[in-house]
Structure formats: C-alpha cells, structure tokens
Amino acid sequence: MSQFWKPGAEKPRLVDDEEGGVLFFSSPSGYANIERQRQRLPVYKYRTSILYLVETHATTIIVGETGSGKTTQIPQYLKEAGWADGGRVIACTQPRRLAVQSVASRVAEEMGVKLGEEVGYTIRFEDVTNTGVTMIKFLTDGVLLREMMNDPLLTKYSVIMIDEAHERSISTDILLGLLKKIQRRRPELRLIISSATIQAKSMSDFFQTSKTRRRPEGEELGPNMESAVLSVEGRGFNVQIHYVEEPVPDYLRAAVSTVLLIHEKEPMGDILVFLTGQDDIDAAVQLITEEDQNRGRKSSGLMVLPLYSGLPRSEQELVFTPTPRGKRKVVISTNIAETSITLEGVVYVVDSGFSKQRFYNPITDIENLVVAPISKASARQRTGRAGRVRPGKCYRLYTEEYFAKEMSAEGIPEIQRSNLVPCVIQLKALGIDNILGFDWPASPSSEAMVRALEVLYSLGVLDDDAKLTSPTGFQIAEIPLDPMISKMMLASGQLGCSEEMITIAATLSIQSIWVSGWGSQKELDEAKLNFAAAEGDHVSFLNVYKGFLQSGKSSQWCHKNFVNYQAMKKVLEIREQLRRTAQRIGIVLKSCERDTVASSHDGKYKTIRGSQEVYIHPSSVLFRVNPKWVLYHSLVSTDKQYMRNVISIDPSWLTEAAPHFYQHQRLKSMVH
Numbered sequence: 001m002s003q004f005w006k007p008g009a010e011k012p013r014l015v016d017d018e019e020g021g022v023l024f025f026s027s028p029s030g031y032a033n034i035e036r037q038r039q040r041l042p043v044y045k046y047r048t049s050i051l052y053l054v055e056t057h058a059t060t061i062i063v064g065e066t067g068s069g070k071t072t073q074i075p076q077y078l079k080e081a082g083w084a085d086g087g088r089v090i091a092c093t094q095p096r097r098l099a100v101q102s103v104a105s106r107v108a109e110e111m112g113v114k115l116g117e118e119v120g121y122t123i124r125f126e127d128v129t130n131t132g133v134t135m136i137k138f139l140t141d142g143v144l145l146r147e148m149m150n151d152p153l154l155t156k157y158s159v160i161m162i163d164e165a166h167e168r169s170i171s172t173d174i175l176l177g178l179l180k181k182i183q184r185r186r187p188e189l190r191l192i193i194s195s196a197t198i199q200a201k202s203m204s205d206f207f208q209t210s211k212t213r214r215r216p217e218g219e220e221l222g223p224n225m226e227s228a229v230l231s232v233e234g235r236g237f238n239v240q241i242h243y244v245e246e247p248v249p250d251y252l253r254a255a256v257s258t259v260l261l262i263h264e265k266e267p268m269g270d271i272l273v274f275l276t277g278q279d280d281i282d283a284a285v286q287l288i289t290e291e292d293q294n295r296g297r298k299s300s301g302l303m304v305l306p307l308y309s310g311l312p313r314s315e316q317e318l319v320f321t322p323t324p325r326g327k328r329k330v331v332i333s334t335n336i337a338e339t340s341i342t343l344e345g346v347v348y349v350v351d352s353g354f355s356k357q358r359f360y361n362p363i364t365d366i367e368n369l370v371v372a373p374i375s376k377a378s379a380r381q382r383t384g385r386a387g388r389v390r391p392g393k394c395y396r397l398y399t400e401e402y403f404a405k406e407m408s409a410e411g412i413p414e415i416q417r418s419n420l421v422p423c424v425i426q427l428k429a430l431g432i433d434n435i436l437g438f439d440w441p442a443s444p445s446s447e448a449m450v451r452a453l454e455v456l457y458s459l460g461v462l463d464d465d466a467k468l469t470s471p472t473g474f475q476i477a478e479i480p481l482d483p484m485i486s487k488m489m490l491a492s493g494q495l496g497c498s499e500e501m502i503t504i505a506a507t508l509s510i511q512s513i514w515v516s517g518w519g520s521q522k523e524l525d526e527a528k529l530n531f532a533a534a535e536g537d538h539v540s541f542l543n544v545y546k547g548f549l550q551s552g553k554s555s556q557w558c559h560k561n562f563v564n565y566q567a568m569k570k571v572l573e574i575r576e577q578l579r580r581t582a583q584r585i586g587i588v589l590k591s592c593e594r595d596t597v598a599s600s601h602d603g604k605y606k607t608i609r610g611s612q613e614v615y616i617h618p619s620s621v622l623f624r625v626n627p628k629w630v631l632y633h634s635l636v637s638t639d640k641q642y643m644r645n646v647i648s649i650d651p652s653w654l655t656e657a658a659p660h661f662y663q664h665q666r667l668k669s670m671v672h
C-alpha cells in the first residue's frame, strides 16, 4: 500500500475459494445456505472426534484458529448428539457481554430458532433464556459463577464450554478451579476448554494434577479423568499481515492515517481498528471524519462508528448492521471486539498494539487502568477478526521484530493484577474458606489477598475467623454488585433510604448517564449543574433520575438535558432487578427526604488508608466545591489520581458505620 508498510514473513496461504473469494459475504438467504456454510468451517471435519472425546473424557481442550467454528458450532454438535436431552443444558461462557449476545444470536439464526427459546443467553442484569426450553445457553463466566451460589454443582448443565480461555479473566480462573472440584463430585459433567491462542499443555497439566480422580485400570464406567487435547487444523480465509517498517511515535495518529490510506488505496470492505478506550476512540472518530472531509470529497462513503462497553446498546448494535452499498464502515473499538465476534463486512484490521489493562497495587489499594502493550495472543485474536467470511489484511502498528522478540506470548492473568474483593466474597459464599489453598490456575499475590480480606472485614462481611458473617456477609454476597455498593444497599434498608440507594447503585453500575460527543464541554457542564446537589455526584444522580421520571421517561427530556436516554433505560432495568434482589434478601424498600451540607477545601485530598494524594475528577459536580471530607466510588489515573463519583460526608459517619475499622482519634489527627 505504501513504503510505510512491510508484509509479514508469514506466506499468504492459498485460499479454498470456490466462489471467487467471497464465500459467505452476502447474508445467507436460507437454511440450506447456512447448512452449507456450517459444513465448510474447519471444525466440521472434527465433529466426530470432538463428540468422541467429549463422550470419553471429563475435560477436552480444543485449540483451533480464530474463525474455525469453535464457538458457534461445538454447542450445536453437542445438542445434535443429545447432550441437551432430558432438560439438560449446554453452557458456553465468554469473557465479554457483547460476545455472549452476538454469538447467541448467530447460533439462534443458524438453528432457525427465536433467540431466548432453544438458544438463549444470560449476562448480568439480562436473562434471555426460557427454563425448560433453552438447550444451548451462552453466558459470561461471571454469571456462571454467580449461578453456583444457588446450584453449587451446576446440576442443570451437561457440558460447560469455557471459551476464549486464553483471556484468563478472574472469573475464568475461579471457574476453572471450581469446575475441577465439581468434576470430582459429578463425573458425568463434561468440560470443554477452548481458544485459538491457549497454551494447551499448561491447561491440560492443570486438569491433570493429583487432585483429579484418575480412572483406575479396567474401570469401565465414567469418563477418563485425564484431559484430552484436540488441535483443529485449518482456518477460514487468508489474512495478510503487514507491519510498520519503523516504530510509530503516536499509535492514534498512525491508526487514523492507516484508515485513510486503506480507504484511498484498497478495494471496498469494512475496517476494524483496535485502540484502547473511549477517549482515544472518540478522538479517532473525530479525526478520521474531519480529515476525510478535509480531503474535499463530500461523500467519500466512510461511516465511522465507535465501539466500547460504555456505549448504549443501540449504538453498539450499529456495528453489526449490514454496510450500505457503496459505503465503507470503520469500526473503532476497544478489545471488546477482540474475541468471538464476527463483523461480516470486515476485510481490514488495524491493530494499535495497545489495550487498557487493569493493574492493582495492594499496598496503595489503587487500581489503575493503564494503556499497556498487548500480548501475541491478543494480536492474533485481533488479526482473526478478519478472514472470517472472505480474505483480509491486518495492519499492525508495530514492527515485526517487536512482535517476534518483545511481545509476551500471553497476558498476565487478571487475577494477578486485580483487586480481589469481589473474588474473595464469591469464594467464601461458595464455602471455599481456605482461599490461599484453593487450586488456582495462577496464584494471586498474598498482599492482594490480605488486602481483600481486610476490606471485607471492614465491611462486616467477614468475622474474626475470616468466615462469612450471618446474615450480613451472606446477604452481601447475593447482591451482584461490588461488595462496597452491596453493603451500601444493605445498610440503606436499616436507614430508611433503600429506594434512593438502589437508584444510586443502578447508576453506578453503568459507565455514565451523560452523553458525550454532543455540543461543547461547557454546555455539558452547564447541563450537569441543573442537577448538581451540594452533597455530590451520588445525590445528583437522584436528581437526574427524578427529573427523568417526572418527564414521563422522555427521550426529548434526555436530549435537552445531555442525559443519555439509553443509559437511563438501563438504569430503570437494573434498578428493577436490584429491587427484586433487595426484597428477596429482606431489605425493606423505603424512600427518604434529604438534607444538605457542604464546606470548602483546597482541592487536594489524602486517602485515609495509605495517605495517597488524590483529586476530585473534573466531571464531578463537586469539582469546584471541594468539601472537606469526601467518599469516592472509583479512582482513575491520568496526570493525577482522580476520584470519580464523589459524595460529601461527615467523618463521624465512618466511625459510626465501621467502628471496628475506623478509629475516631486517627481520623481527627488527619484533619489538616
């Protein structure tokens, strides 16, 4: 395309291309067509072997190229072979919600059934399944973990497929440890661990350690407890990889110019760009749109769409809609489109080589989202978003040498770089008391573990013996939120303000209730001021919610007030779910009236634990108010450590709420 780019050493492969390079490009029109497509996928040749291995082995590890058909086909093979007979369910987990929804709809389409009937999905706060009817269920690994609280042996499932296991999310790791335990109690349960980029050997070793029961010589009943490994050879279509000749100084700019260059020089086909987060994605959308217009072509046919988890569902769905004739879609995404997703029109992938990753420091108790280099496994997954329905090209914004010599093979498992509070409470609720002795696929650090135990103790979730308290600990574990927020909900029941607290908890569960991208920052700030409460962001959320209800849940009202309508609809939905959970666990639903207090301060704050210097985020309604004592929901790190979603408090509330944790004298000595 230009001298800037160098083709990778990997030779382009011959494409098994009977229909002119576009095997399944246009949408399939009928069932017969879909059947033909299914049979062309590499995994189809392995159908019998897969079914045989699953029949005979407790655990089967399946490694196959991206796009070879693992996610969409294997659950269907299992169903066809009878694994969903007699009311049993085949589960397939994904690390991300978007992937769950999109593969579930694809499989429902392939099977010619309505989504939510034979094929369904469950993600947090959304259950699209029909008990007794659903045979194949896609779900996030986090949701499957939560299901274990009510059904510890996951008895309704005959086969559980842990897909994209290379991602090693916290929930995947906990699940792997727990499923290994369950297998000893339920030898009839079958596990499939699948990915395009997993180290099959270490996974197989994990399932083969002495703790699994080996089948004694001569035993005929039951599966072989040693795991089987199957490698699915072959892939969809060829993807030519290109690297930059020299390292790029600014991946955002490089991504923008690569998109424009592709648009100028390459044949039609959509482009998928991987950047890191909402900020750089919004910036890229703007730059590409502006530069495209500056080139003087009024309608060059580019449709630029962002994709990240905080985006409302309707906007996320736009990326899946067919690209109109004569147009070229450019989807600029975080790594939520990195695994499992098929975007039909995508021919070109542009990989920045970076993603936002969570890094937790247990000493300071600060969890940062940091832009960091991706692993080879991620790079391969990104490349694999092309070549699924026709040949493609992948432009890597790093050199081939960097890829070969410096990129790590796999990322660090999330459990080794995260705050462990939610993980510890879940394990405790499942009766795993010796958490350090748990059979982890990768052990978490003991500092993070101690810190999590300390937080849970401070919340009154754990007692002096580190056991879940009754009823508080068990109640908090039942609420599908961060334990700090769950504690807030629980306490609000006693304080007579649970209706308000549930609204706040629902609002904190979504990324933002404000729109971004319309008008100027000044206009947005002014709109926020209409709702600002002196106590801070949390109480301001209540004002927005109240206004929304008073408007009759109107989208025009949202538009006028810079409030995101889709986000508010989500708040209503989550709120309903939380109310039901609250009722189930005995929280009294009650509303309250409120008072206001606020005082001034110089803008710099210190955390009580760790004395870290932190500041109020400019998006907060308290940004210029600076009350003396504040409580924050989360910290983000850019040029400074910023507190997001902040509320003004009286320090005596801390000693009142957690006298076992906060000492009055210590707090007094911190006032400066």
Ligand SMILES: Nc1ncnc2c1ncn2[C@@H]1O[C@H](COP(=O)(O)OP(=O)(O)OP(=O)(O)O)[C@@H](O)[C@H]1O
Pocket (backbone or CB within 6 Å): 024, 041, 064, 065, 066, 067, 068, 069, 070, 071, 072, 073, 106, 195, 196, 236, 339, 340, 341, 342, 344, 384, 387, 388, 389
């Ligand atoms: N929504 C879709 N539209 C068109 N084709 C699709 C769609 N989803 C899947 N396919 C086709 O099915 C193939 C297999 O997809 P599947 O997700 O099962 O592969 P996979 O092996 O699980 O890939 P990955 O490892 O990337 O998740 C794709 O390569 C594509 O040809």
